[in-house]
Amino acid sequence: MTMTKACRRFITPFLRVLALGATATATAVMAMSHESTSVLNLTLEAKYSNTPAFRYFMIAEAIAGSYSILALLLSCKGLLSHLVLMMDMVISMLLCSSISAALAIAQVGKKGITHAGWAPICGQVPKFCDEVTGALIVGFIASALYLLLVLSSLHFPVSSLPMTTKP
Amino acid sequence: MTMTKACRRFITPFLRVLALGATATATAVMAMSHESTSVLNLTLEAKYSNTPAFRYFMIAEAIAGSYSILALLLSCKGLLSHLVLMMDMVISMLLCSSISAALAIAQVGKKGITHAGWAPICGQVPKFCDEVTGALIVGFIASALYLLLVLSSLHFPVSSLPMTTKP
Numbered sequence: 001m002t003m004t005k006a007c008r009r010f011i012t013p014f015l016r017v018l019a020l021g022a023t024a025t026a027t028a029v030m031a032m033s034h035e036s037t038s039v040l041n042l043t044l045e046a047k048y049s050n051t052p053a054f055r056y057f058m059i060a061e062a063i064a065g066s067y068s069i070l071a072l073l074l075s076c077k078g079l080l081s082h083l084v085l086m087m088d089m090v091i092s093m094l095l096c097s098s099i100s101a102a103l104a105i106a107q108v109g110k111k112g113i114t115h116a117g118w119a120p121i122c123g124q125v126p127k128f129c130d131e132v133t134g135a136l137i138v139g140f141i142a143s144a145l146y147l148l149l150v151l152s153s154l155h156f157p158v159s160s161l162p163m164t165t166k167p
Numbered sequence: 168m169t170m171t172k173a174c175r176r177f178i179t180p181f182l183r184v185l186a187l188g189a190t191a192t193a194t195a196v197m198a199m200s201h202e203s204t205s206v207l208n209l210t211l212e213a214k215y216s217n218t219p220a221f222r223y224f225m226i227a228e229a230i231a232g233s234y235s236i237l238a239l240l241l242s243c244k245g246l247l248s249h250l251v252l253m254m255d256m257v258i259s260m261l262l263c264s265s266i267s268a269a270l271a272i273a274q275v276g277k278k279g280i281t282h283a284g285w286a287p288i289c290g291q292v293p294k295f296c297d298e299v300t301g302a303l304i305v306g307f308i309a310s311a312l313y314l315l316l317v318l319s320s321l322h323f324p325v326s327s328l329p330m331t332t333k334p
Contacts, residue, residue: 044282045282050280050283052271086321089321098267100264101271104220104272108272108285115212115217116285118285119285150256151253155253
């Protein structure tokens with residue numbers, strides 16, 4: 001069995017299952033991130049849905065998770081391999097984009113931007129910050145797995161498989 | 168001449184020149200974005216270098232611009248086409264990531280996040296906000312051009328060119 005075939009048959013599905021696990025975990029952790037705190041008799045509630053970037057992150061991870069299942073089914077049957085590669089590319093861009101947006105906001109939450117008058121909030125809601133950090137780490141792993149999937153597809157191209165080789 | 172050859176010879180270099188123009192413009196506009204404003208005798212200075220996400224955006228655009236020149240030279244000589252495709256992919260991820268991070272921060276600058284106590288700042292520094300918006304739009308165009316480059320390379324794969332076809 002050639003390296004290309006081994007990659008297509010075992011490594012790619014294995015990466016997809018890992019990516020499915022990572023995206024599902026990131027979605028769940030972000031969705032459940034939540035902390036309430038009291039400041040001068042006011043109850044402040046920190047949750048992901050208050051921040052557009054975190055909402056985007058959760059939706060992107062959920063889409064990538066659903067797509068992972070679909071791609072697993074399609075690649076099991078050897079269908080539409082060219083379309084799957086292009087979709088892999090789009091999904092990895094989506095993951096990369098959402099994690100970057102969420103990371104930018106999380107960084108402001110941790111360090112603040114003094115010039116804009118935005119104070120860090122992780123001192124007030126440390127549990128929420130830890131949960132978001134966890135979701136971002138798992139999201140980063142999912143993003144890296146998708147990058148690996150695309151790069152491996154480019155390195156062992158679809159067109160080198162017998163089923164799609166032109167006569 | 169086949170569609171694949173036409174794509175390789177004319178469309179791809181044309182897209183690269185456009186991407187070079189877009190990344191160079193985005194870098195320059197972001198680098199020159201600047202506004203000073205006075206609030207209660209205090210002079211506040213808004214510039215891109217105060218915000219990590221905007222610094223990241225500028226560096227990513229500059230890297231993509233430099234890479235565009237290198238890729239133009241390499242693809243003119245028909246060298247390393249496989250490596251160029253993989254690098255295109257990495258650069259488009261970098262552009263996508265940087266624009267998402269910058270966009271997330273720009274959105275907070277425009278709308279604020281009341282739950283975190285981060286007030287919008289575009290009312291105080293409208294010129295700076297317009298300049299950043301301009302840089303982001305051009306950066307978005309650069310990112311779209313790179314996505315188009317990668318998708319066109321995937322659609323008209325390198326392996327379908329005579330020079331790289333296996334015997």
